[in-house]
Amino acid sequence: MNLQILHSAAMDLAERAMIERARGDTKAARNSLKEAFEQEERAAWLAVNGGAPEPTRSILLKSAAHLAIDVDELRRAEQLIGSALAGEPPEELAQELRALFEDVGFHRHLDRHGVELQNNDVQLVLVGHAISPGMADSDEFVDRISTMQRLLHRTSESDQGAEYRERGDPKIPLRLFVSVPRVASFAVSLRVASEKDQGEFEFAESSEVLHRLLDRLEMFDREEFDALHQAIPGQQYFDNFIELASRFAPDGDRVRMVGLTTAKGNTERRLQMKRTPHRDNRSAVFVPSREPQKFYGRVFFINTKDEDNPVIKLITDDASEFRLKAEDDLLQHAVLCAAKRTRVAVTGIQTSRTVLQVDEFQPARRRKAAKKRGRTERR
Amino acid sequence: MAKKIPVLDLGRLAEGSPPGVTPAMGQFAAEAASVVLEHNRHKRGVVMEVAASRRHRYRVAWPALHDDAVRTHNDLPSAAEQGAYGVAFLLAEELTDFRVIERSRKGTGFDYWLGVGGEHPFQQAARLEVSGIVDNADQLEARVKAKMKQTDRSAGKLPAFVAVIEFGQPKSVFKRRR
Structure with missing residues (x-):
């Protein structure tokens, strides 16, 4: 059986397993992975016995070892890694193989080896x-x-x-x-x-x-x-x-x-x-907020010549930067504020670390004027 | 006359392009990228800056998402990693003479290899090292540096390209590791 055909089939199966797992079908994913491992292991030993050159030899052995760990065939993983290290893998691959060997050890240590674990x-x-x-x-x-x-x-x-x-x-x-x-x-x-x-x-x-x-x-x-x-x-x-x-x-x-x-x-x-x-x-750590917040700062229009996707940013008084997303009329208002360099108060929901979904735009007093008014009020 | 911005069409990934990626996997990656782009409130055609050997700009296009796609990719950091692969596959074709020709298993994912093909699967191939960021422009530079410095020995390194895709702006870096 041809090495390339076996390897391609193995990778197709491994990809299928990944998609099956993402869609919640863990049983199908496990079966696909098992089949993928069997094919890839055959391809790897074909490469060894057929004298395939490096790095092809090491890459196939390493790939098969990863699949062996996926399906809890730890002994076979050790054999594949050992064979790869016994060849002449490039140093970068050799380092990865050594780390993989440690991973196999880690999986072995997660086994309880007859140690009774209580519920607590x-x-x-x-x-x-x-x-x-x-x-x-x-x-x-x-x-x-x-x-x-x-x-x-x-x-x-x-x-x-x-x-x-x-x-x-x-x-x-x-x-x-x-x-x-x-x-x-x-x-x-x-x-x-x-x-x-x-x-x-x-x-x-x-x-x-x-x-x-x-x-x-x-x-x-x-x-x-x-x-x-x-x-x-x-x-x-x-x-x-x-x-x-x-x-x-x-x-x-x-x-x-x-x-x-x-x-x-x-x-x-x-x-x-x-x-x-x-x-x-x-x-x-950013957790999207569901509550509207108010931000003060200045708006900038960045001309990307892309009329369908204008880039309008708010730089707040504390130097945070947000890209503004809004309905067209609000965005037009934002562009005007940018042109006039008006300080604004923007109310919106922060949907990500750098994006603000705008509900409302209002001109805001200049910072110095606001501070002075604050001092006057405190007196 | 303004230069037209070329399109990076994620829909192509489901059609068997590039050859080293199955259509099913290509579609999976395209969906993941689309979910993260739409999470960031981008519309189809959003312009993505790409820093390669020189600067490029692409309009990113993607097919309409169905509900299953959003549910499947509800873990956004994973979706960003998967989606980044899709974007990187297309960028490799645009920016180099190579295409994805091979895969190998790595952890719970895959290593993808760029090349032109040959008798033995991985000879004369360069590894494509990819990372995806949901939405944090500050992380882009640091992630590129980390990927470039993946091993600290200069001898015995495999040829590699590094692609980091940040979906918030969106912006990508695609560079050859020397």
Whole structure:
């Protein structure tokens, strides 16, 4: 069978799987992926046995290894990666293959290997340059345990409607207990309980808060901030969650992945956090507002010679910049204000970080005049 | 006489262009891009600036969206990543002598490879590294730098093109990594 035909068929199947998953058909996606892996693995070994040149050899082996991980064929993934590294891959691909080998290890460590997890237990796995089998940089480990504890307390307090606590001890009697690391990995079990040997029922607060926290960490990792804000409506709790989740998440180098495995009844759940949050994640999080707001500033018309898509921007008094979207008559008004350099008060809904859907335009007093009037009124 | 702005028609992606992308995948990417553009309140024909070896401008056109498309692509950051691939495929054809000729699996997505084709699938091919931004002009420069610096060793690098698509303005960067 021809290598090119096998590889193309594999990729068509993998693409089909991606579309099936996006449309919610996870069973079909899994079947397509399994078939894709079988075809790609055959293509990869054909390349090896047929003496295909680099980088074709390494690329096919790596592609097959990725698919092997997708369908939990971890042993076959190791064999494909090993064979690729045994050849002469370009250094860039060699680095990616080594990282992929670590990923296989990570997936192995997410397996519980017979370790019983109670409903209120979570297995935590760290992978990265600061982590080696059985050892981890204490800052990376201790900081994440401490952050996890704070996340649990805040999640419980927020969901119980408690007033946001600026400081002081949590009122919820939940603690985090830590096991010793598993052999040859950095995986530990954490137990959420008021007593260390206390296993909890599925419906107990300690179990529930753990699973709610994992839901929210997953939303955070996937940047589903809208859904996250619905889960955490209180602004102070939301801001606090973003800050703590950013500390818990991988930094991309010292800790490349953070994995969590839980068990609820007979169902196992795995969460792999790979996204490295922005340094100041709060500024990266934008949740569209549904309420109109008023902005003061000046309007600028940028002549793109595209009459159907005029670019009209508002530069506010605090130097924020918005592109204005509005009905034609309002946009015409905006163009006039731009031409006259009039300071304006714009009322609208901020639909994205840089776009304002305008409801109303009004001329505004000049800033100095407004300030002077303010001083006069205060006297 | 004003120079006419060429059109970048996302609808072409569903018609088997480029050859290394299935029509189904092309349509998926086109839908994703369209969802993010319409989220940013852009109308069909919006002008997109492209910073390549020199500056270009394209009118972006896309077919009407159906409800399924909006539901499928409701995760906007993912839609931006997927949609960016679609835009990048078309930009590669416009701005280089290459087309997407191959794919390989990477993580939960794909690496796409640009070239002219040959006996072995990936020989003489350049990797297309793509990133999509829903709406944040400030991130564009930083994302390009990060993609250019993907590996910190100069030896053993594969040839690559970097495309970062920011759907808010909209604006794109398409550059060869040297």
